[in-house]
Amino acid sequence: MKFSAKNRQSSYECKVAALQKQLGIPADYAVQHNFALQAECSQPVPIGKDVMGREQKMSAAAASAWFDMQVAAAANGIELQAVSAFRSVDYQARIIQRKLDAGLCIEHILQVSAAPGYSEHHSGSALDITTPGFEPLQESFDRSPAFKWLTDWAGKYDFRLSYPQGNPHGVAYEPWHWCWHGN
Numbered sequence: 001m002k003f004s005a006k007n008r009q010s011s012y013e014c015k016v017a018a019l020q021k022q023l024g025i026p027a028d029y030a031v032q033h034n035f036a037l038q039a040e041c042s043q044p045v046p047i048g049k050d051v052m053g054r055e056q057k058m059s060a061a062a063a064s065a066w067f068d069m070q071v072a073a074a075a076n077g078i079e080l081q082a083v084s085a086f087r088s089v090d091y092q093a094r095i096i097q098r099k100l101d102a103g104l105c106i107e108h109i110l111q112v113s114a115a116p117g118y119s120e121h122h123s124g125s126a127l128d129i130t131t132p133g134f135e136p137l138q139e140s141f142d143r144s145p146a147f148k149w150l151t152d153w154a155g156k157y158d159f160r161l162s163y164p165q166g167n168p169h170g171v172a173y174e175p176w177h178w179c180w181h182g183n
């Protein structure tokens, strides 16, 4: 029997599909949100501790861009702090399972957490950023001098805001979530 390459699912796609089924995520989730499957970074490197004291990792190239950007911001008197960087597909699934266990429904969970397989954090290129004096992962970050600095300068380091207001993915506004798009 012959299979065309198009019909053959990679083991990664199968794993993602199985996790989604297990968590009760609608099968049309990716189409609905216009999300592409995110490859999982195979060798994330340490970038130091986040604001909560947890070790964080990114892909080597994204980490290098992050360090350059952090140094440049510091030279302008802006302190950029990491909140969350690389997350594996399994870790994302555990986050969602924890929320389900806490009694939240999947529709509500998916408004703020990407389904496993579709988080930019899998790629090792995404980084949630905060700055002193602002609560991490809150919209109010967009009133910080750090956000203003990122808006002006992040592009120079190939970081882009992934989910601005009114984004085509129908994802909540995340002024803290930046993704490296360099090569």
Ligand SMILES: [Zn+2]
Pocket: 121, 126, 127, 128, 176, 177, 178
């Ligand atoms: Zn994020």
